Each structure stands twice: as C-alpha cells, then as structure tokens.
Amino acid sequence: MNNELVNSMSLEVESKGHAVGDKRLNRTTKVINNHVIKVGYPEGVPNLPNIIDKYKTDWVRMYPSFKKACSRLIADSTTRQAVILNTTKFDTVMPCFLSFQVLINETGNYDMIVYQRSGDVAKLEDDMVYFEYVMYKVSKATGVKINNLVIHYGSFHK
DSSP states (O other): OHHHHHHHHHHHHHHHOEEEEETTTTEEEEEEEEEEEEEEOTTOOOSOOOOOGGGHHHHHHHHHHHHHHHHHHHHOTTOSOOEEESOSOTTTOOOSEEEEEEEEOTTSOEEEEEEEEEEEGGGHHHHHHHHHHHHHHHHHHHOOOEEEEEEEEEEEEO
C-alpha cells in the first residue's frame, strides 16, 4: 500500500504544488502547504514493522513521552493528552515530525495523528513504516487498536 500512496502523493504534489526555493538545500521544490493524508487500517497494524536505522534516534528521544502517553491512554481511553513528542528541545532540534497524538474518533475507533512540519514525498514510504511502528508499539502497550493514521503536514513537498 505504501508504494501506491507514495506514487499518488507524488502526482498530487506535482499537479497541485507551487514552486518554492529551498535555500537550505539549494534547490527548488514543489510544495503543498497544510496538507493532510489519512490512511485506514481496519484491523490495526498486524505485525511489528522493523524500525529503520535512521529513525532509531527519534525513537530513543520519543520513548519517555511514549511511556507517558501510553499511561494516560490506559488510565483514560478518551484522553486528549496521549501525546508523544519527538523532542522537547525545539530550540536545538528541529525534527520533521513533531508529535503523535492518539485520539478516540467519532466511530469509537482510534486515530494516530502525526503533526509534521515538513515532509518529503521521497521519504514518505520510510516515514510510513516508522509511523506504523509507533502505532503498533502504542497498540501493544495499551491494548488500543489504532485504525487510522492521519498525517498533518505544514509543508508537503518533492
């Protein structure tokens, strides 16, 4: 599914995006601001995806807030405070995905919402594997089956 998603998002950014100069990377990108992707997992994430090496540092940084978020979700399945932060040092670290939030939705199922300041279509497939990893870990720790992954991008580009 991730390959199909990457292809469709690449076409969408190409057709709907506007050109922006990226001074940091010295290139021009096609960008869609304030973009949302929603992917359904009717049965949840069935197997633990392997964590990709480039995300291991993120997981270590996120783990303390992961434990707190899981404790909050276990204590109150309707909490809005089940938030996993990628960092608390935003003055020195600027990760692309800032936080994850697990919320009960209008159907009684659970969504994991990723707030991402910047996302590159070329990295979407790897990002999805990592997001599925986090979904699985939350589900395993809490017993809550997460049925939807919703990614909010500040800037989605290629």
